[in-house]
Amino acid sequence: MSTQPIIEFRNVSKHYSGVDAVVGLSFTLVPGEVTCLLGENGAGKSTVIKMLTGLETPTAGTVLVDGKETQFSTPREARAAGISTVYQEVGTLPLMSVGRNFVLGAEPLKGFGPFKFLDIAKANRIALDEMRKLGIARVTNGNQLVGTLSGGERQALAIGRATYFGARVLVLDEPTAALGLRESATVLRLIEKVRDSGIAVLFITHNGYHAHATGDNFVVLRRGANVAQFSRGDRTVGEIMELMSGGEELARLLTSGEPLAAD
Amino acid sequence: MLDTSRRRGLTGAYIASAAGLAITLALAGCTSGGAASTKKDSYYSGIEIAYVSGPLSDSFFPPMYNGAMQASEDLGVKVTWIPIDEADIERTSVTTMETAIASKPDAIVVGSFVPSAVDPLIQKAVDQGIPVYVSQSGQSSWESTGAFGFIGQDGVASGTKAGAKLAGNGAKSVLCVINVPGNPYLAQLCDGVAAGVQSEGGTSEVLNIPTADSTDPTKVTADIGAYLKTHANIDGVFALNAAVGTYAISAAESAAPDREIHIATLALSAVGLDDVKSGKLDFVVSEQPYLDGYLGVLFAVQYVKFGLSPIGQVNTGPLFIDKTNIESILKIAADYPGVLGSS
Amino acid sequence: MTNADLIADKPPAVAPRTSTPASSRLNSRIRSLLGRPEAGGAITVVVIYVFFAIVGQEGGFTTLDATASWLSNAAELGIIAIPLGLLMIAGEFDLSVGTVVGATSITVAIVTGYFDMSPWLGIGIAAVIGILVGLVNGIIVVRTKLPSFIVTLAMMLILAGLAIFVSSSITGAASISAAPTGAAKDIFAGEWNGFGTSIVFCGVLLVIATVMLQKTRFGNWIYATGGNESTARMMGVPTARVKILLFIGSSLGAVLVGVIQTLTFSNGSISLGSQYVFTGIAAAVIGGVLLTGGFGSAIGAVFGALTYGIVSLGVFYLGWDANLTQLFIGILILVAVFLNSRLRRLAVGRS
Numbered sequence: 010m011s012t013q014p015i016i017e018f019r020n021v022s023k024h025y026s027g028v029d030a031v032v033g034l035s036f037t038l039v040p041g042e043v044t045c046l047l048g049e050n051g052a053g054k055s056t057v058i059k060m061l062t063g064l065e066t067p068t069a070g071t072v073l074v075d076g077k078e079t080q081f082s083t084p085r086e087a088r089a090a091g092i093s094t095v096y097q098e099v100g101t102l103p104l105m106s107v108g109r110n111f112v113l114g115a116e117p118l119k120g121f122g123p124f125k126f127l128d129i130a131k132a133n134r135i136a137l138d139e140m141r142k143l144g145i146a147r148v149t150n151g152n153q154l155v156g157t158l159s160g161g162e163r164q165a166l167a168i169g170r171a172t173y174f175g176a177r178v179l180v181l182d183e184p185t186a187a188l189g190l191r192e193s194a195t196v197l198r199l200i201e202k203v204r205d206s207g208i209a210v211l212f213i214t215h216n217g218y219h220a221h222a223t224g225d226n227f228v229v230l231r232r233g234a235n236v237a238q239f240s241r242g243d244r245t246v247g248e249i250m251e252l253m254s255g256g257e258e259l260a261r262l263l264t265s266g267e268p269l270a271a272d
Numbered sequence: 273m274l275d276t277s278r279r280r281g282l283t284g285a286y287i288a289s290a291a292g293l294a295i296t297l298a299l300a301g302c303t304s305g306g307a308a309s310t311k312k313d314s315y316y317s318g319i320e321i322a323y324v325s326g327p328l329s330d331s332f333f334p335p336m337y338n339g340a341m342q343a344s345e346d347l348g349v350k351v352t353w354i355p356i357d358e359a360d361i362e363r364t365s366v367t368t369m370e371t372a373i374a375s376k377p378d379a380i381v382v383g384s385f386v387p388s389a390v391d392p393l394i395q396k397a398v399d400q401g402i403p404v405y406v407s408q409s410g411q412s413s414w415e416s417t418g419a420f421g422f423i424g425q426d427g428v429a430s431g432t433k434a435g436a437k438l439a440g441n442g443a444k445s446v447l448c449v450i451n452v453p454g455n456p457y458l459a460q461l462c463d464g465v466a467a468g469v470q471s472e473g474g475t476s477e478v479l480n481i482p483t484a485d486s487t488d489p490t491k492v493t494a495d496i497g498a499y500l501k502t503h504a505n506i507d508g509v510f511a512l513n514a515a516v517g518t519y520a521i522s523a524a525e526s527a528a529p530d531r532e533i534h535i536a537t538l539a540l541s542a543v544g545l546d547d548v549k550s551g552k553l554d555f556v557v558s559e560q561p562y563l564d565g566y567l568g569v570l571f572a573v574q575y576v577k578f579g580l581s582p583i584g585q586v587n588t589g590p591l592f593i594d595k596t597n598i599e600s601i602l603k604i605a606a607d608y609p610g611v612l613g614s615s
Numbered sequence: 616m617t618n619a620d621l622i623a624d625k626p627p628a629v630a631p632r633t634s635t636p637a638s639s640r641l642n643s644r645i646r647s648l649l650g651r652p653e654a655g656g657a658i659t660v661v662v663i664y665v666f667f668a669i670v671g672q673e674g675g676f677t678t679l680d681a682t683a684s685w686l687s688n689a690a691e692l693g694i695i696a697i698p699l700g701l702l703m704i705a706g707e708f709d710l711s712v713g714t715v716v717g718a719t720s721i722t723v724a725i726v727t728g729y730f731d732m733s734p735w736l737g738i739g740i741a742a743v744i745g746i747l748v749g750l751v752n753g754i755i756v757v758r759t760k761l762p763s764f765i766v767t768l769a770m771m772l773i774l775a776g777l778a779i780f781v782s783s784s785i786t787g788a789a790s791i792s793a794a795p796t797g798a799a800k801d802i803f804a805g806e807w808n809g810f811g812t813s814i815v816f817c818g819v820l821l822v823i824a825t826v827m828l829q830k831t832r833f834g835n836w837i838y839a840t841g842g843n844e845s846t847a848r849m850m851g852v853p854t855a856r857v858k859i860l861l862f863i864g865s866s867l868g869a870v871l872v873g874v875i876q877t878l879t880f881s882n883g884s885i886s887l888g889s890q891y892v893f894t895g896i897a898a899a900v901i902g903g904v905l906l907t908g909g910f911g912s913a914i915g916a917v918f919g920a921l922t923y924g925i926v927s928l929g930v931f932y933l934g935w936d937a938n939l940t941q942l943f944i945g946i947l948i949l950v951a952v953f954l955n956s957r958l959r960r961l962a963v964g965r966s
Contacts (some may be wrong), residue, residue, distance in 0.1 A: 100850070386880060450789075
């Protein structure tokens with residue numbers, strides 16, 4: 010099923026003084042699909058995130074949003090376009106409650122005129138509902154502190170928050186990096202749920218196993234360049250791992266006729 | 273219930289709190305708060321005096337404290353010393369007086385450092401039936417408060433005499449150093465010094481040492497030294513407590529070694545007396561605070577028992593100590609440390 | 616076990632909630648109470664009061680006079696500690712509060728005592744000074760990203776120097792007496808049987824601060840700014856505006872205390888209130904405000920102020936060496952902070 014991509018990178022490069030962080034990268038983000046951005050540290054993944062979220066602008070190439078050429082000059086513009094990012098630190102405040110965390114920056118209010126008060130009951134309700142939709146059943150009290158939640162549950166909160174407030178593209182930066190096996194499984198399940206609700210997910214990771222488990226499309230970066238791009242089922246886990254770290258295997262795989270980004 | 277690690281955490285908290293309280297209780301038990309034990313069956317036993325005055329960290333007050341404690345022992349009465357905090361002088365002048373009143377003593381002896389704030393409280397104590405005797409500070413307004421007397425010295429008059437004496441010794445431009453800025457009494461002393469110096473044809477200036485610096489010898493010395501350097505006209509310094517006098521001497525030696533600077537101070541110490549003997553200090557002015565302490569308690573006790581007291585102001589100063597009487601003073605200071613001044 | 620097994624669509628294993636036994640419901644109720652930021656402060660103030668009431672009773676601690684004295688003093692500290700505590704929850708410090716009190720004091724005293732003009736004029740000028748100080752503190756911290764500790768320390772010295780300079784230039788003195796009369800005196804320096812109006816001011820401030828912190832959007836922003844500023848900003852919280860407003864609030868609290876004390880003592884002094892830089896922060900910390908920000912409450916700051924007030928004055932009624940006050944307060948702060956951190960761990964510990 011192919012639909013109009015929300016985001017398209019066309020031959021995008023980012024050059025810092027002396028360093029080519031990203032070179033000639035092209036890929037698309039399609040609603041309802043998980044695109045995995047793979048690569049070792051320093052491959053250029055964080056630069057791609059920065060360009061997507063408006064923290065950096067490309068030095069060459071174009072970024073298209075809904076088919077229109079766009080340049081984000083501030084993070085706020087990216088967010089307004091529906092691009093939400095959940096960073097590794099998850100962006101939740103452990104000493105605040107689940108409800109308050111969920112509505113931070115977009116708090117529901119009740120009352121009139123100068124007496125507008127925080128509608129905590131509503132905030133808690135929304136938070137618990139969205140988290141339950143993502144399959145988190147253990148959290149039942151919106152007033153409990155986020156610090157009491159597991160790593161996976163905090164991811165659910167952050168992801169639920171992003172989707173509730175209208176994200177069309179969800180960028181997940183290494184969401185499983187600090188998590189154990191069980192928690193990682195929770196997060197991978199979350200990603201699938203989000204994808205199923207029609208959101209385009211960009212899943213950045215250096216864990217080939219996790220990528221292989223959830224991804225629909227894969228883009229492998231190595232030293233800023235796209236060294237492989239393929240779809241679900243085209244590669245085994247082992248092949249993905251080798252791609253990410255490169256080596257003689259790389260050349261062999263590249264000549265087997267897979268679509269590559271233009272150099 | 274709570275799982276083990278959390279229970280341990282909470283228990284730890286209780287133990288720590290209990291330990292903290294226990295430590296302070298033990299310390300409290302070991303040190304009595306300036307209240308001397310009462311002699312049973314003394315003529316005045318049973319009488320309790322609250323003495324509100326300055327902190328022992330200010331070198332002026334230890335002799336007063338010693339005097340009050342000696343009186344407490346000699347007379348067999350309980351004396352509670354309630355010191356203000358010189359870094360928070362207005363507020364603690366009020367709270368110490370409030371505490372004194374609330375403790376319902378037989379009489380209060382108080383140094384009124386901030387008369388506008390303390391005098392109303394003296395009136396309140398008197399209205400509640402607690403007689404009040406004013407000691408050392410508050411000489412200009414005590415009569416209107418209902419207190420039954422004052423012991424100490426007339427700050428302005430003493431300052432004037434000191435200023436005149438310094439000018440008479442040859443100082444034409446005198447610096448008065450205030451080490452507790454905001455203390456009205458010290459400001460009045462410097463006003464007096466100014467008047468005295470001017471009467472001999474000289475001029476006077478004032479240096480306020482920031483309160484934060486005043487207990488730091490290096491800072492005070494540096495502050496005074498800096499002033500001496502930048503004001504080459506200064507040839508006389510008057511300090512309002514013994515420690516600052518010592519710092520003034522160091523400052524003069526390092527910042528203006530070629531200038532003859534006449535230095536004098538209020539309140540004496542063992543070092544100060546040596547400096548008078550050696551000539552580094554022109555003279556020392558003593559209010560004889562030991563007498564303020566001892567007689568303050570004595571007068572209060574006799575007023576409580578008989579209703580008798582000296583009428584009006586009792587002067588314990590100024591006593592000028594210079595080269596003419598230093599020898600006899602030195603002997604007393606050696607025999608009885610802590611009486612004439614701080615060691 | 617393969618990846619497929621790991622993410623097979625099975626719901627997590629959770630024991631079905633049928634009925635919870637009463638004791639475990641009570642447990643979780645107690646636990647959530649103990650986890651509140653003011654829990655430590657509340658426990659501490661009760662323990663401390665009971666201690667002094669028992670040991671200090673003979674010395675008169677429990678009399679109405681004594682209670683009026685420590686309560687009025689604690690209220691003044693509370694007026695400083697509440698807005699200062701809010702600022703600390705947002706992750707910043709204000710070391711200039713002490714000198715704002717002194718500057719206010721000298722301003723009011725000069726206007727009222729030296730120039731014989733209406734105290735309201737002096738109060739108005741002092742308020743403007745307070746707002747300016749808060750504004751400058753806030754803008755510098757927000758623009759330069761320097762630690763507020765340093766910025767407000769510098770402001771403290773600048774203001775102290777300015778106060779001495781202005782005071783000496785105009786009046787030649789650092790301490791000026793002022794005998795105000797009229798409405799200003801009744802409002803700020805009024806008292807009823809020894810209980811000062813500072814208690815009323817503190818109470819009102821407590822209500823306003825609590826409602827703002829717990830019930831408004833702005834309050835949520837305060838917690839977020841202190842909890843993790845970059846996250847908060849990412850979520851659209853205007854952290855700069857939050858901080859600047861709180862700096863202004865902290866200065867205005869100091870102005871109010873300066874006015875109250877100057878009119879009460881009928882005396883203005885540049886050194887008035889210098890202790891609040893320490894005692895204000897101590898009160899907030901004893902009351903459960905985290906030094907690292909993001910956690911705390913206004914009522915906690917008040918509990919801390921009450922505790923400090925009881926200890927600093929109660930010690931005289933015990934007949935102890937008054938120099939022990941500082942020792943006791945030091946130990947008390949350690950114990951209170953330790954208790955607070957244990958209780959917080961209880962709250963954040965996973966169920």
